Amino acid sequence: LSAASNCFLDNPNSNFLESFFPLQSDYVSISGPKVTYVPPPPPEEEDSIFARYETGINFDKYDDILVEVSGHNPSQAIVTFEEAGLCELLSRNVSKSGYVKPTPVQKHGIPIVQAGRDLMACAQTGSGKTAAFLLPILQKLLTDGVAASRFSEIQEPSAIIVAPTRELINQIYLEARKFAFGTCVRPVVVYGGISTSYTIQEVLKGCNILCGTPGRLLDIIRRGKVGLSKVHYLVLDEADRMLDMGFEPDMRRLVASPGMPSKEHRQTLMFSATYPEDIQKLAAEFLKVNYLFLTVGQVGGACSDVEQHVLMVTQYSKRDQLLEILRTTGTERTMVFVETKRKADFIATFLCQEKIPTTSIHGDREQRERELALGDFRSGKCPVLVATSVAARGLDIEHVQHVVNFDLPSTIDEYVHRIGRTGRCGNTGRAVSFFDPGTDTPLARSLVKVLSGAQQEVPSWLEEIAFGAHGTTGFSPRGTVFASVDTREKRSVQHQIAEEDWE
Ligand SMILES: Nc1ncnc2c1ncn2[C@@H]1O[C@H](COP(=O)(O)OP(=O)(O)OP(=O)(O)O)[C@@H](O)[C@H]1O
Numbered sequence: 001l002s003a004a005s006n007c008f009l010d011n012p013n014s015n016f017l018e019s020f021f022p023l024q025s026d027y028v029s030i031s032g033p034k035v036t037y038v039p040p041p042p043p044e045e046e047d048s049i050f051a052r053y054e055t056g057i058n059f060d061k062y063d064d065i066l067v068e069v070s071g072h073n074p075s076q077a078i079v080t081f082e083e084a085g086l087c088e089l090l091s092r093n094v095s096k097s098g099y100v101k102p103t104p105v106q107k108h109g110i111p112i113v114q115a116g117r118d119l120m121a122c123a124q125t126g127s128g129k130t131a132a133f134l135l136p137i138l139q140k141l142l143t144d145g146v147a148a149s150r151f152s153e154i155q156e157p158s159a160i161i162v163a164p165t166r167e168l169i170n171q172i173y174l175e176a177r178k179f180a181f182g183t184c185v186r187p188v189v190v191y192g193g194i195s196t197s198y199t200i201q202e203v204l205k206g207c208n209i210l211c212g213t214p215g216r217l218l219d220i221i222r223r224g225k226v227g228l229s230k231v232h233y234l235v236l237d238e239a240d241r242m243l244d245m246g247f248e249p250d251m252r253r254l255v256a257s258p259g260m261p262s263k264e265h266r267q268t269l270m271f272s273a274t275y276p277e278d279i280q281k282l283a284a285e286f287l288k289v290n291y292l293f294l295t296v297g298q299v300g301g302a303c304s305d306v307e308q309h310v311l312m313v314t315q316y317s318k319r320d321q322l323l324e325i326l327r328t329t330g331t332e333r334t335m336v337f338v339e340t341k342r343k344a345d346f347i348a349t350f351l352c353q354e355k356i357p358t359t360s361i362h363g364d365r366e367q368r369e370r371e372l373a374l375g376d377f378r379s380g381k382c383p384v385l386v387a388t389s390v391a392a393r394g395l396d397i398e399h400v401q402h403v404v405n406f407d408l409p410s411t412i413d414e415y416v417h418r419i420g421r422t423g424r425c426g427n428t429g430r431a432v433s434f435f436d437p438g439t440d441t442p443l444a445r446s447l448v449k450v451l452s453g454a455q456q457e458v459p460s461w462l463e464e465i466a467f468g469a470h471g472t473t474g475f476s477p478r479g480t481v482f483a484s485v486d487t488r489e490k491r492s493v494q495h496q497i498a499e500e501d502w503e
Helices: 024-028 059-066 088-098 104-113 127-143 166-179 195-204 214-222 248-255 277-286 315-329 341-353 367-379 412-419 438-451 461-466
Strands: 066-072 119-122 159-162 187-190 209-211 233-237 265-273 292-296 304-313 332-336 360-363 384-387 400-405 429-435
Touching: 024 187, 024 277, 066 104, 066 187, 088 127, 088 166, 104 119, 104 127, 104 341, 127 159, 127 166, 127 209, 127 265, 127 360, 159 166, 159 412, 166 187, 166 248, 166 277, 166 341, 187 195, 187 214, 187 438, 195 214, 209 214, 214 248, 214 332, 233 400, 248 277, 265 277, 265 400, 292 384, 304 438, 304 461, 315 332, 315 341, 315 400, 341 360, 367 384, 412 429, 429 438, 438 461
Parallel strands: 119 265, 119 292, 159 209, 159 233, 187 209, 233 265, 304 429, 332 384, 332 400, 360 384, 400 429
Antiparallel strands: 066 292
């Protein structure tokens, strides 16, 4: 794949569909011994920093969603951003971002954070969780007069934000940078796949809010470039993912790192759209006993602005079905999720051969390629993005109207996050999932539950599979029925960990 173009259509060697295996070598990255990639600098012009997408027709419907706060002595919700008492610069940045009124997770979350409480917050995909933690954190830092200084060999951030993927943490960083615009607070981002020395240079320019993926974050801390004693806020975005088997050891390392204030002496904030019960229990170990649990809608529920369809298919008919869908969606932006990195390459190449400009993102691509792919997708140069789980969570890309689950994921939570790449911020979207009874039956029951929870039509064949003779008998090895409440109120649930393709 040429560096100039990330679009598979431009791949001169894309004529090999019959020979699936040789195909890889043309564009799958081969990781070199030392990562030297330096990402392009983020935009400096105000217009680009505040570039935003419009809220959708259903934005006001957020107000009808049931909100519950459990735990002792919850804070009073705000109704407007004015009530949050944000300082002038911050208020101005909020307005410049096009935010007119807070979403429910912001109405409840902002005052909880401002009251100094620990928080586990659960709200549907695309409903504004990022600002729910960034705004109160920035407000506190500005009130405390925190300012970045480049004259220190060890930087001591006041806030650490972690997220599971490079693209997501970069997005959070850009949001932090936007809200901090014109202030003395300096956010910095660190993640794998880019030059470490560049990362260190950036940190040493001054760092008040450190955003990172776990591996690189721990690395920078180990190198003694970051002191933790001033950490007031620790934020886990996609908290259930950050605490599942893949990342839990890193999170434990992080909180046990020298200088990190104990949970009693820091404020820990967790955000996600899904919280399996076992993860909630584990999360409680990182939070003060009196943490508040905020739920907007149903924990683990899908966003009802996404129209969901499930089609029964066989493995062999999937490609034709996909083509048919993409031929009707035309140039509308579509994310196609597949199970493996290899399949992501294969399907992307197949679509390009069919003259559908497509790119792909997965954990085997170099960071440069991943960023280029996302850029081409965002800009519409490649309106189809084939992705593995690495793009399932958090990514906020304008105009994504469709999500196709070419392969259904291994857990229902993953499904909820994937389809949440569309239907964001009050906009509507559409998700089509290919259900192969040969492999997907274990997911049937939880899929029915998610569909009906989001007031979607449930195909009768799916109900039959879910509850009929071939359906699950209560235990679903791949699915999970989502927890509906704060686990402190005791409801039981099963949870399975999604397959690995992260960071
Ligand atoms: N109050 C608001 N008014 C207008 N737009 C908003 C508001 N809050 C957030 N947004 C915008 O909505 C989009 C989705 O927000 P965000 O990415 O924070 O969602 P999220 O809840 O974290 O989603 P996910 O669960 O997928 O990570 C972003 O583009 C954000 O700028």
